Amino acid sequence: MTADEFFRNGMKEYLNRNFAESVVWFSQAIQKNPENVNYYYYRGTAYQEMDEFAKAVADYSEALNRFSGCVPIRYNRAEICRKMGHADRAAEDLTYIIVHADRAKGEGHWLALAYLERGLARIDCGDLTKGLADFGKAEGLAKELDDKILLAQIANELEKSGL
Numbered sequence: 482m483t484a485d486e487f488f489r490n491g492m493k494e495y496l497n498r499n500f501a502e503s504v505v506w507f508s509q510a511i512q513k514n515p516e517n518v519n520y521y522y523y524r525g526t527a528y529q530e531m532d533e534f535a536k537a538v539a540d541y542s543e544a545l546n547r548f549s550g551c552v553p554i555r556y557n558r559a560e561i562c563r564k565m566g567h568a569d570r571a572a573e574d575l576t577y578i579i580v581h582a583d584r585a586k587g588e589g590h591w592l593a594l595a596y597l598e599r600g601l602a603r604i605d606c607g608d609l610t611k612g613l614a615d616f617g618k619a620e621g622l623a624k625e626l627d628d629k630i631l632l633a634q635i636a637n638e639l640e641k642s643g644l
Contacts, residue, residue: 484513488520491527500527518548525557534561552578552591559598568605575599593622593631597638604642613644 491506507524514520525540541558545551559574578595582588600615616635623631 484510484517484520487513491523495523495527500530503527516547518544518551522554529557529561534565537561550581552582552588556591556594556598563598563602563605568602572599572602572606575602589622589626590628590631593619593626593628596622597635601638601642
């Protein structure tokens with residue numbers, strides 16, 4: 482089988498939420514073609530779904546070594562790093578997104594998410610002032626994008642944080 486055939490089989494399992502099985506297929510695709518960013522990304526998301534965060538971070542890092550500008554991969558890695566207690570590392574990835582996201586290419590939603598997640602990371606690091614400033618920027622972008630789901634997510638995160 483080719484790497485793409487292994488990947489397609491992995492995607493079938495992934496879409497059926499058979500994440501452990503999808504990891505097997507994605508791993509075979511990686512063995513055949515270790516330079517394909519998507520193979521690492523989807524194996525990382527499968528690991529993330531199985532709460533195998535260290536493996537997910539490793540795969541996201543491999544993917545970013547091959548395509549450093551991929552916003553969704555960097556965001557996923559940041560989100561997991563924060564969950565693992567590495568808020569400072571998460572903030573670095575999120576700042577990268579904030580600096581490099583291209584609103585003209587439709588990345589405004591990712592930019593708003595990055596501000597939201599960085600706000601949470603900053604609060605985790607003990608900087609309430611900067612965290613709240615990031616929440617404000619996320620909210621402003623969500624309003625500008627007329628993204629009601631993101632606005633609700635921001636409100637939910639504020640409530641969960643006790644703010």
